Amino acid sequence: MNKIPVVVLLGPTAVGKTALSVLLAKTFHAEVISGDSMQVYRGLDIGTAKITTEEMQQVPHHLIDILDPKDAYTAAKFKSDAVKLIHDIAERGYLPMIVGGTGLYIQSVFYDYAFGGVKEDPAYRKKLEARSEEELWLELKRLDPASSKVIHPNNKRRVIRALGVIQQTKQPFSAYQTHLTLGEQFTPCFIGLNLPREKLYARINQRVDMMLELGLLAEAEKLFHMQLLNAPATRGIGYKELFLYFEGKLTLEEATEQMKKNSRHFAKRQLTWFRNRMDVTWIEAEQPETLQTAKQVIKEFLQLDDRLRF
Template sequence: MSEQLPVINLMGPTASGKTALACELYERGGFELISVDSALVYKDMDIGTAKPTKDEQALFPHHLIDIISPLEVYSAAQFVDDACVLIDDIHQRGKTPILVGGTMLYFKALLEGLSTNLPGADATVRAEIEAKAEQEGWEAVYAELCAVDVLAGEKFKVSDRQRIIRALEVYKLTGQPITKLQAEQPKNVPYRYTFHNHALLPDRLELHKRIEKRLEIMWKIGFLNEVEDLIKKYDLNENLPSMRAVGYRQVLEFLYNGDRSLKKIQEMEDKALFATRQLAKRQYTWLRSLQESHNFQTYLTIKQAQEDLRNCYG
């Protein structure tokens, strides 16, 4: 068997400082950066995603940024396919790939592989499920899922709308529970790589301060205007994956509501802050789960991470 090639995974919740760390490593030479972020794939979504600026990208090029429009869908399976091609290309150039981001589902898919042969998304089936939710409420849709897939019902909550849609979609397309299919199907694990996993896990209170500061800057530099421009350019709606990104969902709701009063602006900003904190909480949970199955180096502070990464990759 040929020697397994190294892949550096640099993970962390939003606003933890992982991108700056990756760029510092990149400067030492011998590395290329691959973005692991489900929001950075979208063109024209720059401020609300904290996307590296054009100047920053010129200095620190990232693969898998600005690859699709906000109207398109990008899945974990597509990410794994794209990332593996890039990883192989980078190794052929004699360099080491650094995967940096906060979309833990993508990292999990890369580390553990994906169940194969599950049906792809079906727009008609999804539309039927969403129509039922609109007419009868999500509780009714959740009850339907519980009736056909008890295990999924135990794993999901009523608020897990996308997971409920996917589980019901698979059942309607195959006649079998998604949990049964996932348990039975083999995993497609890219064994040819050796993953070196590093995670920034800052103190929650410190992270909340960073999140609040980042959002304050986003509002000042024109996040609201960015979403207004997106609405003019694209036929957007709240069900698009791009518009389910934290911040964008809250701004879109505010703009479509039509009330531009200071009170409503403050409500929008508060909702975006809360949603971002909830995202960070979910990212912590994902990371803790991944740590149970994979070797990790974790850091409480950026300084700790810098020192260790210098020692590891000099």
């Protein structure tokens, strides 16, 4: 069976993936699968920079607004959903395109994880859940410095998963992620969009200000009053900082600065992940030739595959 070609447009937050992806999708008759762990949630629109119906320009988009904020979504579930969608899109003669910045989600689709069969120890997990995020992350840093560089201290669920794998296998969690085998179903073309650090950080800061102007405060407050403080959806950047403001622990100005700082740190971690774990063709955003360069990369990758409806 021939492998299905899949284009993947990735990159750090605020770099401009959404606008470019729509232009590419229209050119190559593609359907977009969101590779963003937060855009699956209904009601989290402004804070996740979710694409609007108008911005889609009639390009079909998948895995957006499929869950309530109280529900959990995992890399395993994303892989299952994305694999089904890729087959469906390809069978209808269109090009599957994944667009997003959640590295683990995107990677899960194309690589076979060695730790996939590791079973959790419920008693050990319960013990870990009783500890603070800082304690857990410092323990991970001690046991597996490489993993601590790509897993955020606030991502308690992910830190616990890593510690669980270490406890069960007696091996670093990072060892299971760096020895990956490309799967047999798909042939991916990873295109990375990036900007010089100063420009990217400026765009991140501007995006946070714009989100607040568009009504992020009201969106976060509505989520806050749903009393979902432990739900995965509420741990996203933009929401967790404003929750501290609603609780009186930060001023709005302090929360805003925390959002900008956390977003910049997140972008740095995204770039580290993509550069270390995927064979990416990088393209600089905001250049006159950005679109044409991306098109040329895709054309060479596809070699105008006659199964697709160009």
